[in-house]
Amino acid sequence: MASEPIQALLSVWHKEEALPLAKTILEVGGTLWASAGTARFLQEKGLPAQSIEGLTGFAELLGGRVKTLHPAIFSGILARPGEPLPEGFPQWNLVAVELYPFTPEAPDWIELIDIGGVSLLRAAAKNFARVWAIAGVAHFPQAIQDLQIYKGLPPQMVRYRYAAETFAHCARYDAHISAAFLGKTPTESATYLRYGENPHQKAYFLGKLPEVVGQKQPSYNNLLDIETGLRIVRGWPKPACVILKHTQPCGAAFAEDPVEAYQHALAADPVAAYGGVVVCNFPVDVQWAQATKGHFIEVIAAPHFTREAKEWLQAHKSALLVETEGVSSPGWEVRSAVGGLLWQESHLAEEPSLDETLRWAARLLRSLYSNAIVVVHEGELVAAASGQTSRIEAVRLALARAQQRPFPPEKLLLASDGFFPFTDSLEAIYQAGIRQVAVPPGGKRQAEIEHFARTHDICLTFLTYRHFRH
DSSP: OOOSOOEEEEEOSSHHHHHHHHHHHHHTTOEEEEOHHHHHHHHHTTOOEEETHHHHSSOOBGGGTBSSOSHHHHHHHHOOTTOOOOTTOOOOSEEEEOOOOOOTTSTTGGGGOOSHHHHHHHHHHHTTTTOEEEESGGGHHHHHHHHHHHTSSOOHHHHHHHHHHHHHHHHHHHHHHHHHHHHSOOOTTSEEOSOSSSTTSOOEEOSOOOEEESSSOOOHHHHHHHHHHHHHHTTOSSOEEEEEETTEEEEEEEOSSHHHHHHHHHHHOTTTTTTEEEEESSOBOHHHHHHTTTOOEEEEEESOBOHHHHHHHHHHOOOEEEEOTTOOOOSEEEEEETTEEEEEEOOOOOOOOSOHHHHHHHHHHTTSOSSOEEEEETTEEEEEEOSOSSHHHHHHHHHHHHTTSSOOGGGOEEEESSOOSSTHHHHHHHHTTOOEEEEOOOSTTHHHHHHHHHHTTOEEEEOSSOOOOO
């Protein structure tokens, strides 16, 4: 049994590629509409294609930059089944689009960014319940086969698969454009930084910098430290403070009182904290500011500084004051590698445990370089080790640092960003007197790890997430 008649809208860059698809649409009794250039080509080939210019009432505008962006076009794509349209508006159920071939090497590369085509595809894919979205000529051969199999519009299950690929196609296209922007010379809207990681490296920032109290902008390294600190303290339900050196937390704590949170963070490693970046999740008042007396700090970042706190800090410190209210968490992270760009979702997943100390340890782990180990006492970072090439070396280093602190080992929690490949880490932990351990599951010897913990009275908790950071 044939499906409903095809009402097709085509817009392609390589016109010849659309010819077999257009012919097949006509063979199954469909009707052809197309953007002006595609319609002219199809008409020249003897096919009865109608131009959308007849619907919109205008030819291309702004040198071709506006062609399909019109209610008469998009209402015919987005209309739900049975939803009425104004008289004369076609209700399309097939939208096939080939986006402009974006070439960042071209002198006019900005002009090659497709706007209308992406909008057509996204609208069609969103309304897959009624519309068949076909993204790019690579899908035309399969679409021809589906037209022949179903004698018209394929079922919703098939359209759903095409819709998923359409959104993926648009995402790849946008990522290609973003990569070009990141690889180009910055525009006038970019903020040039004093330098990058080192004085001989040029650097700039694309985006809105946080508000700064002072005469100079934060540096490249300052911004990285602030971002890492915010990943730890932002959204924590109690006053929390972290002190960072080289994007690594050397002290971190939360408490009922902001001053106490800072003092516990500083106690973790006062030597490393010298010249560090302090990031807080609470407004800074003059009492908190005065508590930092004697501590050389390069940057203090907080949601807000009271007038009295600003005056005291500017009179007694050279620290750059950065207000982070309104700074959002990036949903995606971008890094360069092997001449290209890596994109990934930001690791902001919270451990679902009811244990507050374990959740805090996990936040610290996700901000340390792997292999990472943290030792925590209630809300305070006692010791940490990161960037080690073997898990056991990270454990030994963290334990050695923890033993320099005045905490009973049985009151400490040791957490690892990855699973223990051997029992040697647990053996070292046991010898140090620590009896609370948290690790992600995994590894060929997990059964041995569990057996060792049971037989040595170690409370072994398996984390929900792995917390690697490279």
